[in-house]
Amino acid sequence: MSYTLGYFFNYPQDLAQTAKDINECLGCSLSPYLGDTNDWFDIFLSMEFSFSEVEDFENEGELDFENFRYEINFRTAVGAASARPIQLPAIAAVVYALYRRLGITGILVFDLQILIARYEERDIPDWGKGLYDVVSDNPFVGFGAHLRLLEQRMPDSWRMYIDR
Numbered sequence: 001m002s003y004t005l006g007y008f009f010n011y012p013q014d015l016a017q018t019a020k021d022i023n024e025c026l027g028c029s030l031s032p033y034l035g036d037t038n039d040w041f042d043i044f045l046s047m048e049f050s051f052s053e054v055e056d057f058e059n060e061g062e063l064d065f066e067n068f069r070y071e072i073n074f075r076t077a078v079g080a081a082s083a084r085p086i087q088l089p090a091i092a093a094v095v096y097a098l099y100r101r102l103g104i105t106g107i108l109v110f111d112l113q114i115l116i117a118r119y120e121e122r123d124i125p126d127w128g129k130g131l132y133d134v135v136s137d138n139p140f141v142g143f144g145a146h147l148r149l150l151e152q153r154m155p156d157s158w159r160m161y162i163d164r
Contacts, residue, residue, distance in 0.1 A: 009106030
């Protein structure tokens with residue numbers, strides 16, 4: 001069993017160029033998995049990090065997968081004690097970096113079931129344009145404060161593991 005955190009977003013470039021732009025932005029090494037140019041993969045911060053086009057997802061409630069072109073996933077095994085505590089902070093950092101460097105906004109989803117955050121660019125008082133989470137109704141201007149808001153949206157099973 002494993003958990004995934006996925007980030008669904010749009011970007012104007014094709015899959016290969018988007019992977020290259022993500023690599024340059026994050027300093028990672030996404031590359032075609034087993035030569036499949038539709039499935040990009042890397043081990044990033046001790047987690048499985050994959051990137052692909054959104055396929056075969058149907059909208060369900062507030063999860064509007066069909067409105068997005070790409071997805072990034074961090075996956076860790078349930079027992080991967082060394083990786084799981086950094087999964088949420090790592091993908092939050094990825095979300096912020098992709099916004100700051102590439103202007104990317106999208107939705108953050110736990111196990112394809114729970115909407116954790118929906119990001120858009122907004123004018124933030126005393127800040128200017130910035131990343132805003134519509135789910136928590138808060139700007140993403142302080143990493144620690146935003147991370148606490150994301151943790152509140154995670155399921156109890158995930159939080160219990162982190163609190164140990």
